[in-house]
Amino acid sequence: MSTVETVGLPEDRGIRPEHVHDLLEAGETEHLAALLSDLHPSDLAELLGELDDDDRLTLLELLPAEVASETLAEMATEEHPAEILTALGPERVGELVAELSDDDAVDLIRHLPPEEQARILASLPRLEAGTLRKLLQYPEESAGGIMTTELVAVSVHLTAAEAIEEVRRQAHELGGEFYAIFVVDLLRRLLGTVSLQTLVLADPKTPLRELVEPPVATVTVDTDQERVARSTAPNNSPTGPSLGPETSFSAGNLGH
Template sequence: MQSFDLDKTDVSKLKQAISGDNEQLKATLAEYHASEIAILFESISSEDRERIINLLDIEIASEVISEMHEEAHPEELLLQLHPDKRTEIVEELDYDDATDIISQLEEHEQKEILGDLSEDDASSIRNLLSYDEETAGGLMNTEVIRINLNLTKKDAIDEIIRQSEEIEEFYTVNVVDDHNIFKGIVSLKDIIKAKGNAKITDMVNADVVYVKAGTDQEEVAKLISQYNLTSIPVVDDEMHLLGRVTFDDVIDVLEDENTEDFLKISGVSEDEELSGNWIEAVKSRLPWLIINLGTAFLASAVVRHYENTLNHLAVLSAYMVIIAGMGGNAATQALAVTVRRISLNDLTDNQAYRTVLKEFTVGLINGAVTGLIVFAFAYFFDANPMLGFVIFLAMTGNLVIAGITGSSIPLILKRVGIDPAIASSIIITTFTDVFGFLLLLGLASKLLL
């Protein structure tokens, strides 16, 4: 039994075992679960990975490969292996896992691997490859327990036991008619509890949630999470049962979607792999920085417009920095709360309106409090109460703008069907920079010169 997590000791233990002979390495590997070996793989060379895969039983080897993170590139490991070994492993993999891995390869590599498989396996995987990766069809596993509506209790149990030889884990039993039309689900518990002569049709639960193959993965994840499902059936437009998506796939989807939002709001392209190299990172981030540069020129144009004011009162430069920094951060706060809230739940018009009103109020109060602090500083340090008053007004005004734009822009984007996380801090801080400088320098030129 295990109740521990992996740490550096495990990595160095494995590395030491790698430097030893095969027997020693096998003994060390036996101490770990396949998903742990998959994590340890991230710290060793590709040659060592290949050696370990060749040492492991085929069931464990395929589980290790299916548990490797996408970013550790299991498909490259697969290509490295001897074709016979590779075929064994792919045939052992669940179809959905095999498809996920194979889909990362070039077309000619995909053909090579599929060509070595049995016609049955190859066509199942080819079929799955045809679905968009980010839909229920792309996520689903076609290996499900399916029994006919007309079976008796006894025949159903025999059939389930027979099918479960090939399907390691199942949580619900799918019921179909003679034409594979999905009719509902039944739990193993209900079948066991039923009287001896009962038929499946008497116990089937038809009031179940299911999805079409084309349903977006985010929607699938929401349904599984909302209805607390272990798995959700996937059907085609004619209600033929195609497969199931299980809760563990959905946990991965949720983490991926969260990563995307997290990156997007910070001005990083959603496709950047977290552990990618610098070339990918430059490609992902430089376009956003260039957009930011464009918006920064806009802010700097405002400053140039008031060059005369700045020449008369150079200390305004120092306060510009404060107003812009505070506006940017207040906008980022409002943006984060709003984007996260939208991504967890749709808002009604009334809720959206109240959100913007709330952010207006928060901006007003936070702006007035921090504005007062800066007023006090200008009063005592620069001995210029009128300057302090201008800064107080600019700070309050800018934090109100921060609250309104930080909340309303993602809400508007959502309404018009654009991903609200696109309203990244880059876009939002443009507003606070431009308006902050306009307020500070505009008021200063009117009231102080």
């Protein structure tokens, strides 16, 4: 117990690499994981970049998958987070990549050699691996290269009550995180958006077509990122739809 008490946490709520090493050497892994899980991912990413290889890998095995994956996503490119990922076992790699949004996962593995990409994708469920393969095909500097397919889209033919149920179902599949509700027709063509507040306040029997608002900005998957930024900047919108071929809403949602 004395090791834990003497190492402690500095006043800035950070931990130096030597503190991590000492706690690992002392076998205080649960205590260390609890301390580090309270840190912001960006602070944890900075610490991870300062550790030696052995301590870094041990820490990534110890931390909860959600925390470890967010930390890797926050690491600077020059710290080679993707190469760190590949040093982990296949099962752990699958756990960490599965916790990331599609766009963060693609950013992490894009610059790896094809054989390493294939190894990581093989550790994922088939559907998720297929999604990432599709996103990896888009140029890095395009809208497709920064988009995520994790989105909520509902049919214009629903009522407000039916739309709420559909949003609830899709949001549950996404882990509760989404940034907009897109409204589409039967051919998945984008018609606009509707806010959750609008749905909740509307009469349950109100047709969704009476509540939909035109989309603030749309781009195609091959649109350059600078044009993407210009198209969303006037509305200060953190998200926008990215359209596939023939403007079918089948591609994804712009990264945020």
